[in-house]
Each structure stands twice: as C-alpha cells, then as structure tokens.
Amino acid sequence: MPSKILSFNRGLFAQNLRSVGWIGIVHFLLWFAAIPLQLLMAYSQQKDSGHYPEWESLYSISASFQTMIVFTLPVLLSVLLFRYMQGKQSSDFMHSLPVQRAELFCQQAMFGVLLIVIPIVLISLLAIVCRYGLSLSVPLTIGDIIRWMWETAIMELFVFAAGVFVGMMTGMSTLQVVFTYILFLFPAGITVLLLANTSFLLVGFSADYYLSKNLEKIVPFYRYLNLETKSLTTGESLVYLLLIILFLIFAIWLYQKRHSEAATQALAFPALRPIFKYGVAFCTMLLGGFYFGVTQNQFAWILFGYITSSLFGFFIAEMVIEKTWRVFYKWKGYVYFAAAMVAIGFLLHLDITGYEKRLPALEDIRQVYFGSSVYDFVNNDKRPYVPFEQENQFLKEKENIRAVYAFHRQLAKDQPRPSRFTDQRQVVIGYVLKDGKRMIRQYSVPSKSYFSYYKPILESKEYKKNYYFLLRDQGYSPIRQITFRHPETDERTLTIIEPQQIDSFVEALKADLLEEPASVMLDAGKAWKGDIEFLQSDGDTFLLSWKKTYTHVEKWLNDHHLLEKAREDVE
Template sequence: MPSKTLSFNRAIFTQNVRSVGWVGLVHLLVLCFALPLQILMVYTSERRPYYETYWKNVFSVSHEFQVLIMFTIPVLLAIFIFRYLHVKLSADYIHSLPFRRETLFFNHLLFSILVLLLPIVITAIILLFLQSALELDFFLSAYGIACWIGTTFLIELLVFFASVFIGMVTGMSVLQGVLFYIMLVFPAGITVLVAMNIQYFLYGFSAEYYLNHNIERIVPLFRSFELAHRPLTWTEIAAYLVLIVVFFALSLWIYKKRDIETAGQAISFRSLRPIFKYGVAFCFMLVGGLHFGETQSDFAWIVFGYVTASALGYFIAEMILEKTWRVFRKWKGYLYFVISMLVIGILLKIDIIGYEKRLPSLAEIERVYFSEDIYYFDEDIHIDDSEYVSPKPFFATKENMKNIYLLHQQIIKDKELVKQTTLNSRSVVFGYELKDGSKIVRSYVIPFEKYKSFYKPIVESKEYKQIHYPLLKKQDVSGLDKITIQPNNEWAETTFITDKKQMAEFVAVLKSELEHETAEQIFDGRNPWGHIELVWDGNERMAVTWNKSYTRLDEWLKLKGFEKARTTADDIDYAIVIPNKEGKPFHEFIDEELKNHKDAIKITDKQQLEECLWQAGTNDEIPTYVIGFYDADNPTAQIETFDEHYVPEFIRKHFE
C-alpha cells in the first residue's frame, strides 16, 4: 500500500504540466534575467570595474530581484498546484478520481520540487559556462555556485511548504497568498507589537532591549537580504529543514482531514475559525494601542485605541469568515474578547509579578550598564562605522555601582512623578549583569533636573570619563597624524593641526579639560563651539566635542594662532536680541523679524558681543531670547538662542 501511495503517476504529472508548468518556465526566465543576462550586460558595459569590486558572490548579482523571486514563485506554485481545493467543482471532480489523497499530495509535491529545482540547476549550469568563458573567477566559483543552488532551493522549498500549509487551512486562493505573507512577518511583527504595548503597563520595561537582538533575522524574508554578505549558518539551515518537515507533515495531515465542502470558505476547519477571528482582533488591538500610545502619550487614548481597533479587527474577521457584512449581531463574541483582555490588562497594570520593583542586591551585581540608550548592552564592541569604535558604558567600581543603584531606587520610588513629567526629560537605561550570568534591564524617561544630584558623583568619576572619553586611555600620542577642528557655524574656518609638537600640547590641554570636567560643565546646556577629530597612523580615529566650558583649550588655540577656529567678537559687526514673549518655536525666526522687532536691542560693544557668543546656543525649541549675529561679509545672520540659565546679565536687566 505505501508503494502505491508514493508511486509516480503519469496522468497526474501530465495534468500538472498542462496547468502549472508555466510557473516553471517563468521561474527559469526570471532567474536567467536576474543572473546570466545581468552578468552579460555588465560584462559588456563601461561599469564593469565598479561591479568587479561590488560583486562578491552569486547573491551579489541583482540581489533584491533574487529575493523577490524566492518569495513569489514558490507562493504562486503552491497556490496553483492546489488550486482545485479552493474551487468546489474542481474539488469534487479531482477527489472522485480513483486516487487516494496521499497519492495526489505526493505527486503534486514531486512535480513542484522539480519546478523549483530544475530552473535553479539550469541557471547554475549557465553560470558555470559564463565563469569559464568570461573569466569571472573574481566572484564566481564552482563552490560558490553550489552554495547558491543549495541556499536558493532551501529557501524556496521553505516558502513553498509554508504556503502549501496555509492553502490547506483556507478555502480561498487569494486568502492563501495574503495569509502566507502575513505569516511570513508574523514572528517579528507580533514580537514588536507585544513588546511596545507592554511598556505602557509595566513601569521600566525596555521594549528596545527585546527588539535590539536582530529580531528581523528570524524572518526568512529579511534574512535573505543579508545573503550577499552573510551566508546561512548551519543552525539556520537546520532550523529551515525542521520547518520544512513540520509544514510538510501538517499539510499532509490537514489534507487528509479536510472536507471537500470547505472549498470557498475562508478557513477550512471550524475549530480554527475562533483562532483566526480573535487573532485578528488581538493584532488590530495592539496596532491601535501602539498608534495612540506613540502619538498621544496618554493612557486613556491608549485604551481608546485598544477598544476601537480590536472591534474593527473582530468584525472584519467575522465578515471574512461569513462572507457578508451583516455580522454585527455577533457582538457577544467580541464581549468575551474584551473581558479577557481587560483581565490581562489589569493583571499587568497592578504588576502582579512585582516586575517594577524587582532589583538585584548590590552583592549579586557583577557590573552595571548605565546609559541613555540600550544599543551597546549586548555587544562586546559596537562599531558605528568602519572607523570609529564606541566604548560600552559598563561600570564595575563599587562606588559607581552603588551610586547608580541609588539613582535607580529613587526613580522607582518617584514612579507617579516621573510618569507625569514631560518637560526637560531624558532617557536612562539600567542594565545589571549578575554574577550568576543573568541580566536585568530597565528603561525610564525621567525629569533630568530632579536627578542631577544623583548624576553628579557618577559623571565626575574617573571611570565615567575613561568610558566616555577614550582619549584619556591613550597614553602614547606619538602616532598622531592630524587634528581637525570643525566649527558649528559657517563663519569660522575648519582648522587643521599637523605639527607634532603642537598636537602633543593640544592633546595634553584637551586631556586636562576632560579630566577636570565637572558635572555642571558636562550638563552645560549651551551648544558646543564645534567638534574635534584626532586621526592616528593607520586611520584610527577619535572624536571629542569642543564644549564652551573648555576655556583653557580656547586660550591655547589663541596663543598658538588658531583663533579662527571659532567665531569671535572680531568677526561680528553687531548683534540684535529680542525677547520671545509670544513663545514661538526657534525655527520660525528670520532676519527681518529680528531687525524690525519693536523690543529689539542692538549690541556693538566687543566685550558684550564676546559674552553673547559664549552664552548663546541652546537646544530649546521655545527659547527665552533670540539673538542674531551680523557681519558685513555674510548675507544672512547667524541666529541662535539664550536659555534662561545663560542669559547675559546686561540683557536680562534691559528687558526687566
């Protein structure tokens, strides 16, 4: 009996060739267009040298188009090879033939595997010919082409079996394609939605931490875009093979259980309809809550988003299942959903598991991560680009761990105050690596002014400065090649220091500024003069912000003749200051408004202009005062602002 079930049937194969064979032909044509034809076009064009450096392997050629092929052709094949299941007349006819369902299933699979594999193999043979005829060894090799065959076939096989599985649980071909692509991104999508919504209920929950583990790589579609520079690992290959076997087994089992009468129905099995219905309502609910949570930042609006979006999703799902819009009488099912979600929401809100107050003891902590973001927590070294390396803000000294811990405890105690404050807020992340290897992460947005006293001993510590200023760890600067000082405004010139002696002196002064920097200077609200880049032999680079609090560095630059590194009073003819009584945003101010303002004052005194330069420049969207610096050689003014803490006394007195 098994041999008859698995045996090849010529009649079924012939029928498949007639009805679905075109998919195999399209598969071959698009692969040839994406690879051999593309290679020939580049080989005969003037851009060949560019592609010779860009192409590293077969996946580098028309990579996006290859991914499109891998995730469309198998889906089309799965839809059309089992199309008869979704049309009642065809389903009745096919299943009236003297074939067991297992025989039909295995013969369809055998034909489908040939449709997927043969075009890939033929394309690979053409590539091998091109490699030998055109001497394309710089990116084509027999081994590379073999890897391409295996990887492409594996992914297409996974996509095909996943689509077949979806086709077995639905009775509509269109819905089969839609549900497949939803399922494709579902693991990453639902993870994002759940994590982002949990943070509205649990104080301190860090959604970014759980979404920062390259979650997109669990989705084959997103992972396929990386194949050009990162091939599949053996673990990924094994996982894909397991998924193929699982989808195959489930598809066969469902096919044997499936009723012919379900053709045309959205979901073939009545027992799966509640899962579909409530699953759609749940996903809609999360999307609605996330939308209002990110745009309104008010829990009442978040609840509104949950209710309206879930109701919309629930009744849309009912319409799909019933194939009519007259479904609103079935409101009781939605009521059960609301009650269930309400119970879950209340349990999260009252923090039944004690998540919000749970902290390790100081004795359990190995080291503490303390930063404004989470992105360096799980990486040994985070590389921003090919040249700069950013250190990780981990603290291991007892004093700093204690101070950070005390800050965290205070934030937990001030929960209601912190959640209600939005002005002058700052993100803070606490990550504890414990001695037993486990980790605890919490994230908050806090009113920064209230906690400056807690920050002070931390940021003034030697450990903090060595973490945030890698230059302090650099003992030998003899290999320094160049120092570039880039000002923040267009009036000043970019300054280069290349003299070895001057560079050594500059670094010594800069190190002294960093070592003696106080918390008040670190939290200085004024915009910096500019940025300093230090370049060593071998292209090692370090960047340091040139803050206005670095007065000794400013004096050294003047002494050595680099006074043009920043704008000084000598570069300015006059300045105009106006109060921002209307509370207008900074970006709305223009030259003419400053000049014609009724309360404007004009400043020409060089000493006062220099003081204005030092104190101007904040990031406040709604500034207290606005100042425009004017110079005859520049057609437009340099417009900046004053923060309340940095307004020069003579300006304050004038407007009192």
Template sequence: MMSTTSLFNRELLTQILRSNGWIAALYLLGLFFALPLSMIMIFTSDQQNAIPARLDNLFSLLIEVQIMLLIAVPVLLGVFLFRYFMVKQSADLIHSLPVKREKVFHHYVVMGIAFLVIPVLLIALFMLGLHLLFHLDMYYSLGDIFYWTGVSILFNLLFFFATVFIGVLTGISAVQGVLTYIFLLFPAGIMYLLFYQVNFFLYGFSRDYSLKLSIEKASPITFLININHEVLSIVQVLIYIAAIILFYVLSIYLYKNRKLERVSEAFVFSGVIPVFKYGTAFCFMLLGGTYFGETQGHWIWRIFGYAAGSLFGYFIAEMVLQKSWRVFKSIKGYFLFSAVMIGIFGVFQLDVTGFEKRLPQTSEIKKVYFGDSPYSYMDDPNVRFFEEEENIETVQNLHKEILENDERNQSASRFSRSAFFIYELHSGKQIVREYLISNIDDYASLYKPIVESEEYKEMHNEIVTIDPDDVDKISIYSHRDSLQDGASITDEKDIQEAIKLIKDDIYSETYEETETSSALESSIEVLLANNKSIHLTLKNSYETVNQWLKDKKLFDLATINADDVSHVWVMKNDRHNQEDLLNMDVETIISTMESNGIKLENKSEIQESLDAFQWDSDGLYMIAVIYKGNDFHDIGSFSGDAAPDFIRTKLD
C-alpha cells in the same frame, strides 16, 4: 522492483506542468536577470574601468529583485498549484481519478519543489560557468555559489510549504495568499506589537533593546531584508528545516481529513475559526493601541485604540468568515474577548512578577553598563562596563532614585533623556532596564559622579582607549564645508600630541561641561590604520586641545568663530512667534527677526551667541547667524538659561 509507473501518474504530472510551468519559467528568467546578466554587466563595466568590486555574497546582486522573487514566487506557486481543491469543479474532477488522495497531493508537492529548485540549480551552474570561464574570484567564490544555492532553496521550500499548510486550512485562494504572508510575518509582527504594550505597562522594560535583539530573526521575511549582509546560522537552518518538515506532515494529515465539499469557505476546519476570529481581534487591538498611544502620547488614547482596534478586527474577521457585512448581531463573542483582555492587562498593571521593583544587590553584580541608549550598547563590538564597586554603587543609587520617582518620569518633554542599565550578575543572568527621565536636571547630583568617572569616559569615548601609533590622520572640520576645508593633522608627532591632549581634556571634563555644548561645535574624525574611523566633537570645553590648535594656526581652519560671521540677529521667541515661524521660509524668518529683534556685530557678543547656539526652534530666543560673503545662514535658538547675559538685558 517497484516501477516508476506506480509511483507517478504521467498524465497528472503533464497536466501540472502545462498549468503551472509558466511560474518556473518566469522564476528562471527573473533569476537570470538578477544574477548572471547582472554579473556580466558588472564584469564588462569593470573591465573598462579596471575597478573590481568584491561582493558580500551573491545576494548582493540586485538584492531587491532577489528578495521579491524569494518572497513572491513560492507563495504564488503554492496558491496556483493547490487551487485544484478550492474550486468545486476541479476538486470533483481530480478526486474522481483512480488515484489516492494523498498520492494526488504528493504529485503537486513534488512538482512544486521541482519548479522552485530546478531554476535555482540552473542559475547556480550558470554562475559557476561564469566563474570558471572569466576567473571571477575577485567578485565571488565557489563557496558563495553553494551558499546562495542552499539558502535560496531553503527559503523557497519554507515559503512554499507554509503556503501549502495554509492552503489545506482554507477554501479560498485569495485568503490562502493573504494568510500565508500574515503567518510568515506573524512572529515579528506580534513581537513588535507586544513589546510596545509591555513597554507601556511595565515601567523599566526596554522596548528598543528587546526589539533589536530579536525581531530581525523572528520572521524569515524580516531576515531576508539584510540577507546580503547577514549569514544564516546553523540554528536558523535547523529551525527552518524542522518547520518545513512540520508543515509537510501537518499538511498531508489535514488534507486527508479535509472535507472536499467545503470549497469556497474561508476555513474548512471549524477549530480554526475561533483562532482566526479572536486572533484578528487581538492583533488589531494591539495595533490600535500602539498607533493611538504613540501618536497621541496619552493613556486615554491608548485605551481608545485598544477598544476601537479590537472591535474593528473582530467584525472584519466575522465579515470574512460569513462573507457578508451583516455581522453586527455577532457581538456576544466580542464581550467575552474584552473581559479576557481586561483581565490580562490587569495582571500586567499590577506587576505580579515584581519586574518593576526588581533591583539586584551589589553583591550579586559582576559588572554594569550604563548609557542613554540601548543602541550604543548593541552597536559597540568593544563595549565596556563598570567594574569598580564604587561606580557600581553610584549607578545603583541613580537607578533607585528613578524607581522612587516613576510618576515624575511618565511624561516626555524636550528635556527628556533615556537611562539604560544592564546588570551582568555573577550567576550569568542579565537584568536590563530602560527609563525615560523627564528632566535630567532633577538627577544632576546622581549623574555627576557617574559621568565624571574614568570608567564612564572609557565606556562612551572610544578615542581614550586607542593607541596613538594606530592613527593615520586627524581631520577637524565645521558643519560648513563651504566656509573652510577644515584642518588636517598628518605629522606623526602632531598626531601623538593631539591624541594625548584630547584624552586629557576628556578625562578632566566635568559633568556640567558635558551638558553644555553648542550645535556649531566642530567635528573630529580620527582615521585609524585599519581604515576604521572614530568620530567625536571638538567641544568648547576642550581648552588644551583648542589652545594647541591655535598655537598650530589650525583653529580658524577647523572651527566657525566670530571672524567668519558678518552679524547675528536675535529675537524673543514667544509662543505666537514660534507657531508662525514654523510655516515660514528662511528669508521670511530673517526678515521677521530684522523687524522684531536686535542685531549683534560685536565679535565677543557674536562668539558668546555662537557658543550657546542650538538647532531646535523652541528655545526662549531665536538666533540667525549671517556669514561673511556667503548666502547660507544658520537659524536656531537657545534657552533662557543658556542665553548670554547681554541678550537677556537687551530683550527682556
């Protein structure tokens, strides 16, 4: 039987423990503070208040501290442990021992694993003891302990072996630490930057849909941000385990072939140098293009961002590699890089794949989703689709018109709106497109049959799909809680009537009415029996609901109307006034309107002004609503088209 002496060198293990054991001790202390101590504090507090609060999982306990420990400790440990082959004196000393090189490496790896795993296991035992001693089932279960233990060990080992892998590539500890985080964040970061560029070059590409669908799980660090709510899937676990094994195999292979004399160099393998140099230039190029393109909104600035970012990134990489700022003679490689990038961007611009013009035939389509945001689709667990052939064709007609007018939709404005399409094909494939429509009025005739269809109303108004018997309470309130407490409907019969009338008004609402609204319209909250809430707006166009509320003497409680207003100031909002008003406080704005505007005190005129009110400040007319017996004011504007006739008559 092989003796333990032949497997491990006691002196070497002791040396590693003395040099780096403090990291494990600090990790144990941090975990104790985040979990057992935090749990004891919550338990003793709830004992006094008798209000136990169930935890989503054990990561909910001081989640910020736990994330910081998971991200920082294994990387810090990897940097300190493997510093021995990055300093010439220690590298010569360690490798002069009568121990094989790979055996030395395994000693450090085993101790690193122990430093990370033992504190986690000790805290898990502590949490188990608390659970059994104080019967903490109302806070967390035994399954929560096992899940926390497994996930913590998995992420610790993943980050640790990633640090080890980067460490064998470089000869500088600082570079090792920085590159490890870049390496771990790279999948999410490069995906984010690439999607921004593709969104610019491919008309119809949905950046937000693609990002939300994949970026949170693209990097283990981005996944950790929501670890107290997200559950690690089996697929993710297998991927992370495979990555750990791959990092270990590559690390030991590279370590055995590493030239020991190449310490204090940024990279000890020549093959990594061009990858780092051109990779850095590429990432900075995307970053520069994204920044200048999104902030300035013009393609010339985007091109400037590409050029400036790539040039900056290229020379930064050269400075790191040469450890000098005198690197500007190495410009030849940059010209080669630029030529390749221009070729790649040219391919995207030409749309050789036909992405932009690809539109499925009606016979291929099983169902279609249409809305003004990808988030409304992804955040709705009960999302609905167009399935009637007539509605599918009307959606396609709108899509075709958008494609034919792509140049008109390139520039954003205050009237811009997103048009989001998802085609579910009979083949099982999906076609996803999103477009920015510069002026929705240009497509009003195509929007009208879509928005007025029953399927669209059921797709975007959850209230029409619920059973009135599932409703516990209806609350209607304005944005001014200080003016009134709002109206509550709790009687079962009244709830049945109100829900029916709301549904009737939604089904009968025209496209023109959906496009006409006031920012001062009240909100409706429908509380369901399962404690879920549905929120919608009490629109002025909901005539039957509003009349029912008036009959029930609830309308005045639920809304802001002319009776709540002392008077209104209205002023022409030319460009000069608009720029000045942006820098004024509320009192100064009202004083300016008193000097340059008109005062409305007639109730019918006040009500018309309230119905046209919008929160933005760039409409043709500025409006200030002064409420009775209240220090609060509402300041907004309305466009020339939405302004009441008497306003235009008095001010134009």
C-alpha cells in the same frame, strides 16, 4: 512494494503538466534572466572593454530580482496546484477520482517540488558553463554556485511548503496568498508588538534589549537578502528543512480532514474562525497601542489605540469570515475579548512577578552599565571601533556601582513614566553579575528631578574616562592637527599643527573635561555652536563640542593669542 500514497499516477502528472507546467518554464526563464543572461552580458562587456562586474557570489547578481523570484513563484505555484480545492465543482470532481486523498496530495506536492528544483539545478549548470566555458574573470567558484543552488532550493521549497500549508486552511486563493505572506512576517512582527507594548505597561522593561537579538534573522525575506554576506549555517538549514517537512505533514493532515464544502470559504475549518477573529483583534490592538505609544507616549492615547484598533480588527475579521459587512450585531464577541484583555492588563499593572521592583543583590554585582543605549550595553566589547563620546562602558569601582544602584533603587520606587511635557532623558542601567548573568532596565527620567543621583556618577573620574575618548589612557592615535570650525558654515576658523602646541592644548582640554560638572554634561545648550576637530596620525578624526565652561581651553587660546581667531564670528 512501494507505498500506495507515494505511487505515481501518470494521468495526474499529465494533467498537471498541461495546466501548471508553464510555471516551471516561467520559473526557468526568470532565473535565466537573473543569472546566466547576466553572466553572458558580463562576458560581452569583458570582451569589448576588458572590464567585468565585481560579483562576489551569485547573490550579487540581480539580488532584488532573485528575492522577488524566490518569494513569488513558489507561492503562485502552491496556489495553482491546489486551486481545485477552492471551487466546489472542481473539488468534487478531483476527489471523485479513484485516487486516495493522501496520494493526490503527495502527487501535487511532488510535482511542485520538481518545478522548483529542476529549474534551479539547470540554472546552476548553466552558471558553471558560463563561468568556466567562457573563462569569465569573475571570482565565482563551483563551490559558490553549489552553495547558491542548495540555499535557493531550500528557501523556495520552504516558501512553497508554507503556501501549501496555508492553502489547506482557506477556501479562497486570494486569501491563501495574503495569509502566506503574513505567515512569513508574523513571528517577527508579533514579537516586536508584544515587546513594545510590554514596555508601555511595565515600567523599566526594555523592549530594545530583546529586539537587539538579530530578530530580522527570522524574517525569510531579510535572511535571503543577507545570504550574499552570510550563508546558511548547518543549524539554519536543518531548521528550514524541518519546517518544510512539518508544513507538508500538517498540510496533508488538514487536507484529509477538509470537506469539499470549505471551497470559497475564508476559513476552511470552523475551529479556525474564533482563532482568526480574536487573533486579528489582538494583533491590531497591539499595533494601535504601538502607534500611539510611539507618537504620543501617553497612557490615555495608548488606551485609545487599544480600543479603536481592536474594534476595527475584530469587525474586519468578522467581515472576512462572513463575507459581508453586516456583522455589527456580533458585538458580544468583542465584549468577551475586551474583558480578557482588561484582565491581562490588570495583571501586568499589578506586577505579580515583581519585575518593576526587582534589583539584584548589591554584593552580587561585578560591574554596572550606566548610559542611554541598550544596544551599546549588548554590543559592548564587540564593536570594531569606539566613538568619541561613548556612554556604553561599564563601571567597576565600588563607589560608582553603589551610586548607580542607589539611582536604580529610587527609580524602582518612583516608577517614572514617559511624558511629553517634561525634559526627560533615557537612562539604561545594566548589571553584570558575578555568576555571568545580566539584568537590564530602561527608564525615561526627568533630569532635574534626579540630578542629585546623576551628579556622583557623571562627575566620577571612571565615568568620564569612559564617556570621553580623549581621557582614556589608550584607544586613540597621536593627534597631528586640531581644527576649530565655524558653527554655521562649518568653515575652519583656526588650525593648530605645531606638535608642542597640540600637546599643551590637549592637556588644557583634559583638565576642563575632568572638571566638567554634571549640570553641563546634562545640558547640551551650554556649548558654543561649533566643534573642535581632532585629526589623528592614522587619518581618523573625532569631534568635541567647545563648551562655555572650558576655562582652561579659553586661557590656553588667550595665552597663545588665538582666542579671537578661534571665536571669529561666533556669538
């Protein structure tokens, strides 16, 4: 005997077909315009000119338009199917019918699922007919089309289920739409804000390190756009299916507990109101701190951003809840919030976990990274190419490890903070321990104050081999041409193509690079305003600034009577 909850009610189905069925037609027509119509136009183009678009998958066809369909139609459908809940009279009428609430919810949800799945299946069949029936010369297979059908159906059902879930918590259709899109962006957004603000408050904390973990994958909009190049993995598909099920389970649970009086209310459940109010205040506080932290980089301005933004968010949330601007008398709620935030900030300042002072044991370090880019530390050994000046290589010699360790120990002691009034450099120190674990810290360091710590690291042969592409034993093809370029016009002033001259010039340049002092490496101003361009035998090029301290290069040019030509019009 079938479950009462899942039983079919023809009256409700007919009513939905009359009132909401048009969404299914619009859904089909939009997908028809996005894919089959494009295939028909490609056939016409192929027939007339013999050319056809180079589509690698169905996602390549009207990609932006497809994304718009996936993230608008299901949300609109979730709003219209449950719109009766947002009005007192319509809600009372629907719930007075001889139908259990759970049965009513399931029938509405299943009707929505049908309006999503059926058009997508029909479009897939039409795509197959167009591809093979018209003998289109495009690299699309049945497997590609089935993949598109499966992934698009999952994404649309996910968006629909999220819209339904959000709809159970609000009594206003407009807010249902707004909250649904906020839900999609919230996980990534709150992660970014939390990490960025932690980096302002905790010296050495590297938000970039954690933000380099492909955080955009959890943003549904981005993930769908990226399906063209990378399909959903089995794990991702299971996660989306689990989220769909959870959204619908929680939605039906909330639906059964929701009172008719919740219609027209911003939040359907009183318990959600403090969560919403303080949640908005917290998020806007982080956003304000992030803005002033990035633009001003001073703690006083960051604190100003926290206070003003949280005040704004708190009272805006109150206005949404109460549906009036007369909410400023509820200032005591903000005082409680502010006290809690001050307590959390004070605990961060105390660094009760010892994060700011923590260093690994020197004997446990296998190799150390010293540079300025967190992303280079994370992606080292994974990059398909290596740039000319690359500060992302690890140092393995014991002397260099000790030098970096001493630098880090001093930074942990001094805890330098970012300042707009001193010349500072980003210093990223990353450790790879013998057990495989990693540890990373990031600082803004005034170069002059810590020059004595920079010097032994930057002037070491190992570091220079990592820093300068030209000093490496392997990694670049034989050089077949060297070009000096004018600093302003970028025009060639001198070209060297004689193999023997190229070899001797490179040796002279290597000698200058090995002898280059740390003070010059830290000061980009000690260079001619021009570049030396190296053309490799494989066609790739790389550039090197011609610095005033390159005495071996200058002597070589002078000995070959090329100095004046190379420095033509260069002051």
